[in-house]
Amino acid sequence: MIIGIPKEIKSYENRVAITPAGVDALVGSGHRIVVEAAAGIGSGFTDEEYEKAGAIIEKNAKDVWAAADMIIKVKEPLSEEYRYFRKGLILFTYLHLAAEPELTKALVDSGVTAIAYETVEINRTLPLLTPMSEVAGRMATQVGAQFLEKTRGGKGILLSGVPGVKRGKVTIIGGGVVGTNAAKMAVGLGADVTLLDVSAERLRQLDDQFGNDIQTIMSNPLNIASAVAEADLVIGAVLIPGARAPKLVTAEMIQKMGAGSVVVDVAVDQGGIVETADKVTTHDAPTYTKYDVIHYAVANMPGAVPRTSTIALTNVTIPFAVQIANKGAKEALRTNLALAKGLNVANGFITYEAVARDLNYPYKQAEEVLAELP
């Protein structure tokens, strides 16, 4: 199979979908890898390193897409990339389709076989989302702490406090991978941390893990309202896989926060949990202010630490990419149920139920659509 690796074009997105080690693994299985020139530079990988591992370097994105049977990316394609879609092309990347109606339409109309990293699922875990959620969760506390500084527009609070002065309050909504990693950093900084989740079982695990370092609270509208009102920093970390994020933090709750407080809505890639975080931002202008509260809503947070993130992401994606390349998409999806959960669009149909429901498309089961593929 010919595998194409385009350079990411999203603002300040410096990750790349493959490392030289990944090229080596795929070439060793008999595949040809075409990498767009300078695709790895932002992550510290040169064209020469890719060539040495066996890749072919191609100057133009257009030629990379045209040559490939499978495109491996990091971020969802942007509108200027839709022109490269064609029937049967395999696309393996983050998609977040519930928040991307135009991309969904372009994939459906073109007949691309689109496998989304974020819905690949093994035993109720999301192995291709996890490493980026670890990064984004840790970053959420770090960027929140920065924007609380007066020089960045914040209320001028040091999360750890100092002897004789209260600690800052961090409220984390959602206690999965992002929430846990945000909590680790916030506890490490010495903040006063409250974490809410709807799963009693998850709260129990977090209580065991963190002991008295955090306060766990059941997530419901009243508890969210009071935890948000008290917080200096709110971190949105909820996920219902594949679906649009529920709006759990209302504009009214945000208005009750003190001026210069900060909200980091990590879940913004699935539409966000904060009603007032209705605008996705990018790394070149990551925040805006509403009701005197700073909103950070960057949908590709790990792109800011590309070296760490590229290696962490490709550690988990490449074994799946090797399977797809070796067996072809149809056979790989038929025989690997975890990977099959990643199939979002094929042959013009939406094959992930939550995406179909949220965007008002008919839903067709993956097995049914796969049987129709050549």
Ligand SMILES: NC(=O)C1=CN([C@@H]2O[C@H](COP(=O)(O)OP(=O)(O)OC[C@H]3O[C@@H](n4cnc5c(N)ncnc54)[C@H](O)[C@@H]3O)[C@@H](O)[C@H]2O)C=CC1
């Ligand atoms: N902005 C960015 O750059 C990035 C965003 N993300 C996003 O962060 C979000 C969270 O991802 P993960 O932590 O990996 O998901 P996860 O599945 O590990 O955790 C989600 C948690 O939300 C909880 N939850 C569900 N409904 C809830 C409710 N009503 N109230 C409170 N908790 C609720 C679940 O019980 C679960 O513990 C996702 O949307 C993911 O795509 C992940 C990485 C990067």
Ligand SMILES: CC(=O)C(=O)O
């Ligand atoms: C998860 C995701 O969308 C990202 O890492 O950019």
Ligand SMILES: [Mg+2]
């Ligand atoms: Mg206010």
